[in-house]
Amino acid sequence: MYPIIVLSVAGILSMFIGAFKLKKVALPAVLLATLAAFGSNLLPQNFNDTPLYSGMLQFDWFSIRYAAVMIAVTLVILILSRRYYRDAAEHLGDIYALFLFSVVGGMIMVGSMNLVMFFVGIEILSIPLYILAASERNNLLSNEAGLKYFLLGSFITVFMLLGIVLVYGTVGSFDFDAINSFVHSYNSSDELPMLFKVGVLLILVAFIFKISAAPFHFWSPDVYQGSPAVIMVFMATVAKTAAFGGAYRFLDACIGPMSDDFSVMFAVLAALTMSIGNLMALRQDSLKRLLAFSSVANAGYLMMGFIGLNEKPTDTTLYYMLVYSIANVIAIAVYLTVKESQGSGSIAGLRGLYQSKPLLTFCLVLAMLSLAGIPPLAGFVGKYAIFVEAIRDGYAWLVVIAAINSVLGIFYYFRVMRAAFEPAEGGPVQVPYVLGYSAVLVMCTLALLVLGIFPNLFFGIW
Amino acid sequence: MAQIFNIVPLEHFIILSLILFSIGVIGVLLRRNMIVVFMSIELMLNAVNLMAVSFSAHKGDSAGQVFVFFVMVVAAAEVALGLAILVMIYRNVKSIDINELKQLKW
Numbered sequence: 001m002y003p004i005i006v007l008s009v010a011g012i013l014s015m016f017i018g019a020f021k022l023k024k025v026a027l028p029a030v031l032l033a034t035l036a037a038f039g040s041n042l043l044p045q046n047f048n049d050t051p052l053y054s055g056m057l058q059f060d061w062f063s064i065r066y067a068a069v070m071i072a073v074t075l076v077i078l079i080l081s082r083r084y085y086r087d088a089a090e091h092l093g094d095i096y097a098l099f100l101f102s103v104v105g106g107m108i109m110v111g112s113m114n115l116v117m118f119f120v121g122i123e124i125l126s127i128p129l130y131i132l133a134a135s136e137r138n139n140l141l142s143n144e145a146g147l148k149y150f151l152l153g154s155f156i157t158v159f160m161l162l163g164i165v166l167v168y169g170t171v172g173s174f175d176f177d178a179i180n181s182f183v184h185s186y187n188s189s190d191e192l193p194m195l196f197k198v199g200v201l202l203i204l205v206a207f208i209f210k211i212s213a214a215p216f217h218f219w220s221p222d223v224y225q226g227s228p229a230v231i232m233v234f235m236a237t238v239a240k241t242a243a244f245g246g247a248y249r250f251l252d253a254c255i256g257p258m259s260d261d262f263s264v265m266f267a268v269l270a271a272l273t274m275s276i277g278n279l280m281a282l283r284q285d286s287l288k289r290l291l292a293f294s295s296v297a298n299a300g301y302l303m304m305g306f307i308g309l310n311e312k313p314t315d316t317t318l319y320y321m322l323v324y325s326i327a328n329v330i331a332i333a334v335y336l337t338v339k340e341s342q343g344s345g346s347i348a349g350l351r352g353l354y355q356s357k358p359l360l361t362f363c364l365v366l367a368m369l370s371l372a373g374i375p376p377l378a379g380f381v382g383k384y385a386i387f388v389e390a391i392r393d394g395y396a397w398l399v400v401i402a403a404i405n406s407v408l409g410i411f412y413y414f415r416v417m418r419a420a421f422e423p424a425e426g427g428p429v430q431v432p433y434v435l436g437y438s439a440v441l442v443m444c445t446l447a448l449l450v451l452g453i454f455p456n457l458f459f460g461i462w
Numbered sequence: 463m464a465q466i467f468n469i470v471p472l473e474h475f476i477i478l479s480l481i482l483f484s485i486g487v488i489g490v491l492l493r494r495n496m497i498v499v500f501m502s503i504e505l506m507l508n509a510v511n512l513m514a515v516s517f518s519a520h521k522g523d524s525a526g527q528v529f530v531f532f533v534m535v536v537a538a539a540e541v542a543l544g545l546a547i548l549v550m551i552y553r554n555v556k557s558i559d560i561n562e563l564k565q566l567k568w
Contacts (some may be wrong), residue, residue, distance in 0.1 A: 042543065073506055115526070119532065119536075120536070121538075127543060128496055140563075141565055141566060143550060143554055143555075143563070144551075144564075150540075150543065150547055151499060151503075155503060158503060158507055162483065162513070165510050165513050165514045168517055168526055168529070169517035169521075174529065222566040226565075250511075413510075456476050
């Protein structure tokens with residue numbers, strides 16, 4: 001609850017920075033506020049096992065963990081956004097405010113215990129993202145990405161609303177606990193009213209859209225490619241973490257007893273999603289679009305965590321999400337550097353990186369190895385943990401498909417690495433220096449290594 | 463309030479809102495003019511509102527009516543944003559036809 005308050009106030013104040021032309025203090029102030037939110041999230045007073053505000057929000061361990069990951073990743077993205085927004089003349093305060101509001105929406109969504117709050121959270125998460133995706137006003141690609149994201153996003157949101165209203169119509173309440181005991185009052189989920197089942201399914205469709213899983217993944221490569229790189233990595237990491245957290249909260253707290261009925265559906269969709277993501281990523285030339293399809297593929301791996309939800313902890317998915325986010329942030333940071341010096345966003349544009357920036361290349365290689373799931377990096381541990389749990393639930397066929405997909409993934413991740421080591425035609429590229437950039441990148445890379453070798457650092461804390 | 467359901471049964475309200483919702487879906491899928499697409503999304507939202515209000519009256523529970531206010535606020539925010547994006551695109555492309563924007567594919 002505290003981080004929501006801190007970040008909302010910081011976001012509102014950040015908009016004043018634009019009004020008073022205090023551009024220089026914008027980033028330090030926002031970073032300070034994000035750090036304060038991270039700290040207040042871990043305060044013991046923040047933890048509360050009972051729902052607050054008339055049963056609207058609940059900040060238990062689940063939401064605190066998700067909030068911690070979201071705020072931490074946002075912090076890193078904000079630091080790295082300096083390279084991109086260095087020359088931005090106007091609206092800097094507004095852009096940072098939108099980042100903060102979006103995180104607030106994610107936290108509300110993950111912590112919600114009521115369908116109304118849930119809907120408000122998902123909208124507070126999405127509406128800033130629509131603006132941010134279209135924030136390069138004179139770039140037609142960014143315009144198109146913003147419009148596509150906005151149209152499809154609001155279209156799907158209406159379906160979720162219809163689902164919420166149908167659930168309300170059968171249960172008579174928006175409260176998660178009331179809906180949970182309503183589901184409990186039936187012996188098997190076959191006896192549940194038809195309208196209720198349709199409603200739940202419509203809400204799940206909205207989630208499948210938000211996490212860009214098949215068959216509703218079409219928007220994500222386009223939107224990711226068109227929007228500015230900093231926004232793209234924010235959507236692929238923080239917004240996706242929030243969507244997964246919200247989906248967990250809904251499946252677990254709201255329709256808990258019947259969530260196992262969707263296991264087969266999730267298994268099939270997971271297999272479909274990772275196959276489509278990996279196969280499409282094989283033939284991409286643009287680095288951003290490759291990362292977009294890799295994000296679709298990773299949504300497939302993560303969806304394996306929805307199977308047999310009732311018996312297992314949600315730690316593994318969060319660990320995977322954190323590790324994936326870090327690797328993605330590193331890849332985009334390297335992309336930003338290359339784009340700035342060469343003006344090309346293609347994979348071939350990475351050529352000559354090793355000659356001029358060995359440290360950046362080292363970070364990129366480790367990030368790609370982690371995404372590909374090579375031990376001892378953290379991506380391997382995350383994949384391993386998810387696969388083991390799927391086998392334990394009796395979905396061996398899904399794990400076979402996932403393993404084949406991991407091998408497919410190695411192809412295109414290694415293509416990116418190889419490009420970085422090839423010599424450039426015009427000699428080594430020159431990259432302007434930005435304060436603190438390399439330090440943060442190296443810290444992220446070390447985090448990948450440490451989390452991979454000592455995963456208990458993550459699993460043991462909670 | 464609930465006695466209206468003696469004259470018009472609840473099913474009729476649900477069917478009416480589902481019909482309105484379907485008209486909205488068809489509008490979004492078939493029309494190429496951005497403003498008409500926004501209007502269709504609004505129609506879908508209002509169909510959902512109608513359904514929420516009729517469920518609320520039928521159950522004698524006010525939560526559904528409060529929910530409608532939330533939906534209205536969010537719809538207003540979305541339309542404001544959508545029109546802003548539309549104006550921005552019109553300045554760049556001089557058209558509000560969705561088919562004009564097709565640079566991002568595959």
